[in-house]
Each structure stands twice: as C-alpha cells, then as structure tokens.
Amino acid sequence: MNKIKTLFLFIPFIGMCCWAMYYAYIVKNVPEVVLPITGYDPRNLLSGHYIEFHIDWSKANCYQNNWNGVCPKNDFSGINRFYIPENSAVELEHIINNSRFNTEIAFAYKAGTRPIAKELLINGRPWSKI
Amino acid sequence: MTTEHDLIQMKQKGALTDDEFLKALTQLQIKERKSSFWSDPEKARKKILFSIALLGIFSVLAGLGLIIAANWASIPAILKVGGGLSCLATSLVITSFFKNNSKPLWMEAFLFISFLLIGGNIALIQQSYHLSLSWQEGSLAWWILSLPLVFFTKYRLIPLCSVALLGFSIWDIIWNMNYMLVAGLMFVLMMLTHFFKGSFAKLLRDITFIAAIFCLYAGDIIANSGAGMVGVITTTLFLIFALNTPKTEDGTVKYYNYIFLLVAWRIFLLFWNAYYNLTNIGILLIVFGIILLAGAGLYTYYFKQIQDFIRGFIKHE
Numbered sequence: 001m002n003k004i005k006t007l008f009l010f011i012p013f014i015g016m017c018c019w020a021m022y023y024a025y026i027v028k029n030v031p032e033v034v035l036p037i038t039g040y041d042p043r044n045l046l047s048g049h050y051i052e053f054h055i056d057w058s059k060a061n062c063y064q065n066n067w068n069g070v071c072p073k074n075d076f077s078g079i080n081r082f083y084i085p086e087n088s089a090v091e092l093e094h095i096i097n098n099s100r101f102n103t104e105i106a107f108a109y110k111a112g113t114r115p116i117a118k119e120l121l122i123n124g125r126p127w128s129k130i
Numbered sequence: 131m132t133t134e135h136d137l138i139q140m141k142q143k144g145a146l147t148d149d150e151f152l153k154a155l156t157q158l159q160i161k162e163r164k165s166s167f168w169s170d171p172e173k174a175r176k177k178i179l180f181s182i183a184l185l186g187i188f189s190v191l192a193g194l195g196l197i198i199a200a201n202w203a204s205i206p207a208i209l210k211v212g213g214g215l216s217c218l219a220t221s222l223v224i225t226s227f228f229k230n231n232s233k234p235l236w237m238e239a240f241l242f243i244s245f246l247l248i249g250g251n252i253a254l255i256q257q258s259y260h261l262s263l264s265w266q267e268g269s270l271a272w273w274i275l276s277l278p279l280v281f282f283t284k285y286r287l288i289p290l291c292s293v294a295l296l297g298f299s300i301w302d303i304i305w306n307m308n309y310m311l312v313a314g315l316m317f318v319l320m321m322l323t324h325f326f327k328g329s330f331a332k333l334l335r336d337i338t339f340i341a342a343i344f345c346l347y348a349g350d351i352i353a354n355s356g357a358g359m360v361g362v363i364t365t366t367l368f369l370i371f372a373l374n375t376p377k378t379e380d381g382t383v384k385y386y387n388y389i390f391l392l393v394a395w396r397i398f399l400l401f402w403n404a405y406y407n408l409t410n411i412g413i414l415l416i417v418f419g420i421i422l423l424a425g426a427g428l429y430t431y432y433f434k435q436i437q438d439f440i441r442g443f444i445k446h447e
Contacts, residue, residue: 006226009282012248012275013219016255020211023259027207050260081262085203117260128203 026116030108033065034121035076037105039096049089051082051096051120053105065109075115079107082117084127095122095130134158207258214254218247225282234284241279245288248276270299284329286336293337297344309349310396316342317389339389343369346396361399368392 039053055076062071082105084092096103102123109115120127134155141151198205221244228237249272256263263271273295280289300312320338323331343365350361372388 002230006229008278009226009229010219010222011278012244013215013222015275016215016218016248016251020208020215020255020259023255023261024208024211027259050257079262082260083257088203 023116026113027108027118030110030113030116031065032106032118033109033115034104034106035060037096037103039080039082039103049084049086051084051092052080053082053096054080055105072109072111075109075111076107079115079117082120084120088127092120092127095127210258211251211255214247214251218244218251221247229282238283238285238287241283242287245276245279245291248272248279266299266301269295273299280333281330289333289337290340293340293344297341297348300345301348309345309352310400313342313345313349313396314393316345317393320389342389361396364395364399365392368395 036056036059037051037053038056039051055073057071057073060071062069095101104121104124105117106119106121107115108118122130137146137151137154137158140146141148146154202210221240225237225240225244228234228240252263252268252271252275255261256268273292276288276292276295280292283289316338320335320342323335323338346361346365350358350365352358353361368388368391
C-alpha cells in the first residue's frame with residue numbers, strides 16, 4: 001500500500017515525460033512544412049524571449065505537403081511563438097522587420113495534429129547559422 | 131584558567147549573580163569550542179578538507195551552470211528537457227526517501243522544491259518545443275500536474291499555491307462566466323465536505339473556501355462597478371466575522387456558518403442588480419413589512435400557546 005502511495009508521488013514526473021516525449025516524437029517523425037512569417041519580439045517572464053509571429057498566408061506555398069492549394073489556416077491559429085536567446089533578440093527583430101530578408105518558420109505538421117514550430121529560417125537558412 | 135566547575139562554585143558562594151554566571155558560562159563555552167577545534171589537529175584537518183571540498187563542488191557546479199547557459203541555444207531540446215526532468219525525478223526520489231524515513235520537515239521541503247520544479251519544467255518544455263501556451267494554460271497544466279503533491283503535504287503552503295494557480299487559470303472562465311456561479315459551485319463543494327471526516331476533507335474544505343472567496347473578490351474587482359465595490363466590502367466584513375469565530379474541538383474554524391449568510395446576501399445583490407427599480411423596491415418593502423407585522427401579530431396573539439409549545443418540546447426532549 002505504501003509503495004503504491006509512493007508511486008502516486010511520481011505521477012507528475014510520468015505525466016511530464018509523456019508530454020515531452022510526445023513533442024519529441026512529433027518533431028522527429030512528422031513531415032515539415034515551411035511558412036513565411038512577420039513578427040515582433042516580446043518576452044515571457046518565465047520562459048524568456050520569443051518572437052510572436054503571424055503567418056503571412058498571402059505568400060504561403062499552399063501546394064506543399066499535399067495541401068492541393070488549400071492552406072489549413074485553422075490548424076495554425078493560435079500558433080504564434082518561437083523562443084530565441086535573449087542576446088539575439090534585438091538583432092533578429094530587426095531582421096524579421098526588414099523586407100530584404102525572407103523569414104520563415106519550419107513546422108512539424110500533419111493534418112489532425114497541432115503544428116509545432118521547429119526552426120526559424122532566414123533566407124532559407126536556420127537563424128543560428130547566419 | 132577558569133573552568134565550569136569554578137564558575138558554579140563562585141555562584142554558590144554568591145560571588146556571581148545569575149546573569150553574570152550565564153554570561154561567563156557562555157563565554158567559557160565559546161572559548162572551549164574554539165580551542166577544541168585547534169587543539170585536535172585531526173578534527174581541524176577534516177573540517178578544513180571538508181570546507182575546501184565543498185567550495186570545490188560549488189565552483190564546479192557554478193562553472194557547469196555557466197557553460198550550459200552560454201551554449202543553451204545549441205543544446206538539443208531533448209537534452210534540455212531530459213536535464214530538467216532528471217532534476218524533478220531526483221527531487222521526488224529524495225521526497226519519497228524522507229517520507230519513508232519519517233523526516234516530515236525534509237519531506238515537505240523537497241515536496242515544495244518538486245512543486246517549483248514542475249512549474250520550471252513546464253516552462254522548459256514550452257521553450258524547447260516553442261509552444262504557444264498562455265499564462266492561464268501554463269498555470270492549469272502546473273495545477274493539474276502538481277495535484278498529487280497536495281495529497282502528500284501536511285502543510286498549507288503547496289495547497290495554497292495550488293489554489294492560486296487554479297484561480298489564475300480559471301480567470302478566463304470567471305471573466306466569461308458569471309463569477310458568482312463559480313463561487314456558488316465552490317461553496318456547494320465546501321458544504322459537501324462536511325459529510326466526510328479526515329484531513330483530506332478538511333483540506334478540501336479550506337481549498338474550496340479560499341477558491342470561492344477568491345472568485346468573489348476577483349469577479350467583484352473585474353466588475354469595477356458600485357455593486358462590485360459593495361461585494362468587496364461585504365465579503366470582507368463576512369470574512370472578518372468568519373475568521374473571528376471560535377474554533378471547534380477538532381480545530382477547524384466554523385466559517386461555514388457565515389457562508390450561508392454570505393450566499394443569501396449575494397443572491398439578494400444579484401436580484402437587486404437585475405431588478406432594481408423603485409416599484410420593485412416598493413413591492414419588496416411592502417412584502418417585508420407584511421411578513422414582519424404578521425409575525426409580530428401572530429407572536430402576540432399566540433404568545434402563551436407558543437411558550438407552552440416550546441416548554442413542552444424542551445421537556446419532551
């Protein structure tokens with residue numbers, strides 16, 4: 001009985017492991033789609049800096065991932081954050097707001113699942129490699 | 131050199147007052163402690179070595195922390211999250227160790243650390259997988275995941291934090307729904323706990339009570355109107371009365387007696403806000419007056435009979 005009670009204590013850990021593993025699985029196995037964005041850089045007190053982006057559907061390629069010309073806008077509603085290190089925040093904000101740069105985000109997305117932002121791309125390359 | 135024995139003798143002879151004796155004894159013990167540290171070279175060596183080792187461990191940990199922080203962006207998400215979850219697992223293992231070894235204070239300390247680590251890990255998962263969670267969704271996840279810890283703690287810190295998290299996460303619901311309905315549901319839950327005994331029922335009673343009061347205050351403040359201010363003031367008055375009631379045998383405050391009055395007052399306020407106009411107030415006052423007059427008339431007319439009935443009832447009991 002005591003052992004069962006002690007196991008009960010580990011429910012938060014088991015729950016969080018399942019949660020994290022689910023995202024790790026999605027990021028690794030679900031096909032990638034790339035969408036253009038516009039955005040700015042606010043801050044979350046707990047998690048740090050992030051780019052709050054809006055997907056620019058007018059420039060989006062709606063023929064990728066078998067979409068057949070119809071972009072799944074509803075599935076992407078509410079997906080608007082990409083976390084970045086604090087020391088790169090100001091520079092990235094300038095880049096995103098500069099029309100000379102083509103800023104996109106690569107998402108792990110499959111119809112029926114919630115999209116997960118994987119990488120911020122600037123002119124087709126990951127932001128960390130610029 | 132004066133010894134403890136000398137001091138006792140001096141006190142017995144009356145050469146030292148109680149205060150002087152205590153002061154001299156304390157100084158003597160401090161001196162002895164200092165001299166014993168250096169007079170025992172083996173003990174001193176061990177203590178110095180331990181201090182150096184502790185400083186070394188601290189330095190290594192601080193250095194590792196800084197290196198991890200400097201390369202945070204290039205660490206894979208799975209490693210970051212794995213590291214955070216390992217800290218949580220370690221904290222929970224230590225908690226269960228202290229629980230099995232009957233060290234409640236240490237267990238409570240690590241329970242609280244685990245509680246904080248759950249929040250930290252939610253933020254870490256959010257950051258690592260770029261999740262667009264709102265503060266409310268984050269708080270709700272934290273509240274749900276930390277619920278098992280509430281069952282283990284015997285102090286009120288974690289339950290209170292848990293209630294605060296729940297309150298924060300249902301902020302939207304309070305905003306969109308009628309907050310009095312949420313508070314009412316909490317009161318109903320609180321009343322239901324009186325059919326059960328034990329520490330869990332007591333804890334749930336406290337939690338629902340705090341949650342209900344929180345809903346009332348939050349809703350009243352959001353309402354930002356005259357009625358809202360009346361709500362804030364009256365709730366505060368009821369709270370003052372409730373918290374000043376004497377404790378029962380099992381140590382719980384009988385605040386729930388006042389909750390009936392508070393709920394009745396709130397229902398009245400609700401109707402007042404919805405149906406306030408001069409005609410309705412007039413009708414209300416007339417009905418109230420008739421009830422009072424009828425009561426007084428009946429009491430006067432049947433005074434003797436009522437008295438006899440009560441006496442008979444008491445005798446029968």
